[in-house]
Structures are given as C-alpha cells and as structure tokens.
Amino acid sequence: MQRRRFLGLAAAATTLGLTAGLSGCGALGGDSGGDVTLRLVAADYDLTGGDSTKKYWNGLVAAFEAKNPGVKVQVQIESWNDVDRKVADMVKAGQAPDVAQIGAYADYAAAEQLYSADELLSIPVQANFLAPLVDAGEYKRTQYGLPFVASTRLLFYNEELFDKAGVDAAPTTWAELAAAAEKLNKKGVTYPFALPLGPEEAQAETMMWLLSGGGGYIDATGHYNLDSDANTRTFDWLRDNLVTPGLTGPTAPGKLNRKEAFAAFARGEVGMLNGHPSLMQEAAKKGVKVGKVPLPGTDGKAKATMGVADWIMGFKQNGHRKEIGAFLDFVFSDENVLKFAGDNDLLPATVTASATMQADPKSADLREFLEALPDSQLPPVGKTSWAQVSSSVKKDIGRAVQPGVKPAEVLARLARQATAAENAE
Incomplete structure (x- = not known):
C-alpha cells in the first residue's frame, strides 16, 4: 500500500474548491420517496463515563433530520470494548446496521457487505480526506473505510x-x-x-x-x-x-x-x-x-x-445507499468534523477541517499532531489478516x-x- 503524495492543506482546499460549508452536501429534502430509518451504531469516546458521544450524535442527527425530512436515524452507542463485537454479531445475524462507526472495516469489505466510498459520497466530500487515511481505508485499491477521526503520536x-x-x-x-x-x-x-x-x-x-x-x-x-x-x-x-x-x-x-x-x-x-x-x-x-x-x-x-484512524462505513444489507450517502456527507461537514475532534482531543480526517484547526489558536496544543498526520503511516488495516x-x-x-x-x-x-x-x- 503506497502512500499518496500529500497536497498542502491550503493548496488542496483551494484546488478542490472546498470550504467549511460542506454541511449541505447530499441533502435529500422531501424527495426521498417515502420515510426511511437508518440505524447507526457508534463507539463511545467519552473517557469520563459521561454521555458526550451520545449528545454529539443526537445533535448531529437532529440537524440532519431537519434538512432531510424523509430520513430518520436511530443511534446506538456502544463502548469500545463491545462495539466491534456487537456489530459483527449483528451482521452475522443478518441484521447489519446501515452505518457503523467502529475500529475495522476490511473483513466486511472482503465479504462484499459494504458500499464503496464512491457509491456513497459526493465528489467534494470524498476528495477531502487526508491522503494517508484514504490509503489505509482501501481494500484491493477501492476505498470502503471512511476515516472518521484520526490521531498520531x-x-x-x-x-x-x-x-x-x-x-x-x-x-x-x-x-x-x-x-x-x-x-x-x-x-x-x-x-x-x-x-x-x-x-x-x-x-x-x-x-x-x-x-x-x-x-x-x-x-x-x-x-x-x-x-x-x-x-x-x-x-x-x-x-x-x-x-x-x-x-x-x-x-x-x-x-x-x-x-x-x-x-x-x-x-x-x-x-x-x-x-x-x-x-x-x-x-x-x-x-x-x-x-x-x-x-x-x-x-x-x-x-x-504512526497514524491511527477509526472508521465509519455503510452496509449494503438494507439497500439505503442514497440515504446513507446523504447522512455521511453531512457527518463529514467541517462543522461536525471539527466539533467531534475538538471535543475529544483528536484530529480531523479531512483536509479543510485540518486546515481550520491548524489556524485556530484554541487548538495550538494539537498543532504538532496535525503537522505529523499528513506524512504518517497507518497500520495495514486494509488487509483482512x-x-x-x-x-x-x-x-x-x-x-x-x-x-x-x-x-x-x-x-x-x-x-x-x-x-x-x-x-x-
């Protein structure tokens, strides 16, 4: 897995024509052809035992549903000790969630259970991920794992x-x-x-x-x-x-x-x-x-x-490709990416959010990590082995x-x- 050459943050943002205002991408409005309910299973990042992760997703979902009245999202938060196993059990039982935010994606990609990134995301959103994270999200040269949040050392x-x-x-x-x-x-x-x-x-x-x-x-x-x-x-x-x-x-x-x-x-x-x-x-x-x-x-x-990423992915089982794509476009808006990363002292997985965080004096303590991430190498998570x-x-x-x-x-x-x-x- 070769690392792609990383484009400078500002240059990439300019080239792609990306701004902080991606939150409207993928909106379905009222033309979805009937109500659809998506099920999201996500990992709990609150280190204090609180409910900050649940509050984040509830707030994001409420904003998404307001923009997309034909789509509802049910949120299930699980601890990191359990979330991967529980999603695996759901998939094995034929009850896969529509969206899972967990630690690994390769086994599901190998089993052809996931939508690829280009089946889900608008072009500006897909092009906005940091290059090393795109590489790490690929199984057999196709991206299935969408980097949700990142860190380095x-x-x-x-x-x-x-x-x-x-x-x-x-x-x-x-x-x-x-x-x-x-x-x-x-x-x-x-x-x-x-x-x-x-x-x-x-x-x-x-x-x-x-x-x-x-x-x-x-x-x-x-x-x-x-x-x-x-x-x-x-x-x-x-x-x-x-x-x-x-x-x-x-x-x-x-x-x-x-x-x-x-x-x-x-x-x-x-x-x-x-x-x-x-x-x-x-x-x-x-x-x-x-x-x-x-x-x-x-x-x-x-x-x-070393870089590290946690992953979010869309499962094919329920056939909600369009709705999942709209939801994930919304998840990766700068506003949502920056809020989650900032709340949890983690790094954004996207070019524009990273540039914004680097320029923010409030994030000065994270600047060295942000500078290290574009040239980082991730574990070979795209290998099922x-x-x-x-x-x-x-x-x-x-x-x-x-x-x-x-x-x-x-x-x-x-x-x-x-x-x-x-x-x-």
Missing part, C-alpha cells in the same frame, strides 16, 4: 522531571533518549521511559518503534516483513539500551499496558513515553507540564510516525525485549505467523 516528556534530572533538551535521537532516561533514572523517576508492550495495544507501540528505526510491518510491495534487518536492529536497541539497563520502570514492558502507562504519566511518575492527543488533557488536569516533540529516530527525527497479525504481536512482542532473549527469534516467529495469515486471505 509524539514523544511526551514531563518538563519538571526533565528539569530536576538536568535534561536540558528533548531528545531528537535514540542515543539522546537513552541518555535522558539514564539521568531520570538516577533521580529516582519510577518510569524513566515507559514502554507499554503489554497486550492492550502493543501493536501500536511496536509500530512506532519500527517506523522510527526505518522499518515497519510491511515492505514496499505490501507484504509483511516483521523480521527485517531494520526491525531486528530496533528491538536489539530497545533490549540493550532501555530494558536491560533498567530504564523502563518496575513493570516489564511485556506486562505494561498503555492505559497503565498513561495513568502513570498523568500521576507524574513517567519521564517519557510515546503519547497521543487525548493524554494531554488528562495530564494537564493532574498538573503535569507536558512537553512534546516528534518521535526520535536512530540519527534524528524519525522519517515517519491484520486482525490476526495484530493479535499475535500483542501477545508475543513483549518477549522480544526481555534481557537474554534474541529479538530476531521472536520476530521470525511472528513473521512466519503473519505470512501464513496473509496467504490465507
């Missing part, structure tokens, strides 16, 4: 702990990162560098490091290459320079989950970690002064960083950095499993 550091440890500047190379971790360790910081390779989201932490080391999950031909020389060198370095010297804290990386690492950062117990936008607000609430810089690479800034490969990485990658273990052997085993899963696609 930066190196977070605790400014006060850096000052106390005498670390004068944020690291820009792996050697500088290890040196800073050593100073933090000498000052008694619990986690000089938190390395969450536990089963919660080890596949993401792994990808960040693979990209920083010049490798990745797949090669230029789109095939898995987990045991490449670059990937092996990366995990050799992690084992020898962070884990074995005791710079990753009291919990072994293979047992440390991202949620626990983020919580420790918010408590002021972590010197550095790879963080995403939603951590900033939580850390600030606890009084942590957060510094953030691009992820270091072997000899300087990493050539690429990715779920199985991701699961294997979550389970086993933590062993690769254990002192005395040869990373090459762990990576080779994972590579064999990945190739077998890919061949079974």
Whole structure:
C-alpha cells in the first residue's frame, strides 16, 4: 500500500474548491420517496463515563433530520470494548446496521457487505480526506473505510522531571533518549521511559518503534516483513539500551499496558513515553507540564510516525445507499468534523477541517499532531489478516525485549505467523 503524495492543506482546499460549508452536501429534502430509518451504531469516546458521544450524535442527527425530512436515524452507542463485537454479531445475524462507526472495516469489505466510498459520497466530500487515511481505508485499491477521526503520536516528556534530572533538551535521537532516561533514572523517576508492550495495544507501540528505526510491518510491495534487518536492529536497541539497563520502570514492558502507562504519566511518575492527543488533557488536569516533540529516530527525527484512524462505513444489507450517502456527507461537514475532534482531543480526517484547526489558536496544543498526520503511516488495516497479525504481536512482542532473549527469534516467529495469515486471505 503506497502512500499518496500529500497536497498542502491550503493548496488542496483551494484546488478542490472546498470550504467549511460542506454541511449541505447530499441533502435529500422531501424527495426521498417515502420515510426511511437508518440505524447507526457508534463507539463511545467519552473517557469520563459521561454521555458526550451520545449528545454529539443526537445533535448531529437532529440537524440532519431537519434538512432531510424523509430520513430518520436511530443511534446506538456502544463502548469500545463491545462495539466491534456487537456489530459483527449483528451482521452475522443478518441484521447489519446501515452505518457503523467502529475500529475495522476490511473483513466486511472482503465479504462484499459494504458500499464503496464512491457509491456513497459526493465528489467534494470524498476528495477531502487526508491522503494517508484514504490509503489505509482501501481494500484491493477501492476505498470502503471512511476515516472518521484520526490521531498520531509524539514523544511526551514531563518538563519538571526533565528539569530536576538536568535534561536540558528533548531528545531528537535514540542515543539522546537513552541518555535522558539514564539521568531520570538516577533521580529516582519510577518510569524513566515507559514502554507499554503489554497486550492492550502493543501493536501500536511496536509500530512506532519500527517506523522510527526505518522499518515497519510491511515492505514496499505490501507484504509483511516483521523480521527485517531494520526491525531486528530496533528491538536489539530497545533490549540493550532501555530494558536491560533498567530504564523502563518496575513493570516489564511485556506486562505494561498503555492505559497503565498513561495513568502513570498523568500521576507524574513517567519521564517519557510515546503519547497521543487525548493524554494531554488528562495530564494537564493532574498538573503535569507536558512537553512534546516528534518521535526520535536512530540519527534524528524519525522519517515517519504512526497514524491511527477509526472508521465509519455503510452496509449494503438494507439497500439505503442514497440515504446513507446523504447522512455521511453531512457527518463529514467541517462543522461536525471539527466539533467531534475538538471535543475529544483528536484530529480531523479531512483536509479543510485540518486546515481550520491548524489556524485556530484554541487548538495550538494539537498543532504538532496535525503537522505529523499528513506524512504518517497507518497500520495495514486494509488487509483482512491484520486482525490476526495484530493479535499475535500483542501477545508475543513483549518477549522480544526481555534481557537474554534474541529479538530476531521472536520476530521470525511472528513473521512466519503473519505470512501464513496473509496467504490465507
């Protein structure tokens, strides 16, 4: 899966003739030929246990229904722990929702259960997605996954702990990162560098490091290459320079989950970690002064960083292509995209909304993330084998950095499993 060349935000907006006023795209008015009710299942993004996600969708639906009197939308919000499974169960039972906003789309695309993007969206809306997210939303060169919201990663550091440890500047190379971790360790910081390779989201932490080391999950031909020389060198370095010297804290990386690492950062117990936008607000609430810089690479800034997207898609089962398309055009209006991204400290998936957020002083804390997203690389979510490969990485990658273990052997085993899963696609 090759990344398309990203057009500058302003240039793309001008070329496409796009403005913030996309909210009228796809409106059906009263000519839909009779009332249609769409069923939407969406994931809950509220980290506090509140109902902000439900309120967002209810408000959006009310505005959409006012513009499209022949269409109603029923909203069902499910936790991230359950939403993918529940949608899968609905599809298996022959009761697919019309629209699902979940974590993966490839299996449904492979089973020919989804409308493609060009079957649903108006041309201006379809052309407005950021290029790396379009690539990641493709199955066999056709886009089925519509990127709903995105994020990327930066190196977070605790400014006060850096000052106390005498670390004068944020690291820009792996050697500088290890040196800073050593100073933090000498000052008694619990986690000089938190390395969450536990089963919660080890596949993401792994990808960040693979990209920083010049490798990745797949090669230029789109095939898995987990045991490449670059990937092996990366995990050799992690084992020898962070884990074995005791710079990753009291919990072994293979047992440390991202949620626990983020919580420790918010408590002021972590010197550095790879963080995403939603951590900033939580850390600030606890009084942590957060510094953030691009992820270091072997000899300087990493050539690429990891991007992440959640997906929204339209199912064919009920045959409501026109109504689904009108609804999704409305979902991707700048007003709606910016509200959801802003409310959840996430990044817009569209060119025009990204440009608007970059220019907004209120979003200054997100600017570095926005700048990193256009050149980011996403996991190979367009491969139906990715779920199985991701699961294997979550389970086993933590062993690769254990002192005395040869990373090459762990990576080779994972590579064999990945190739077998890919061949079974």
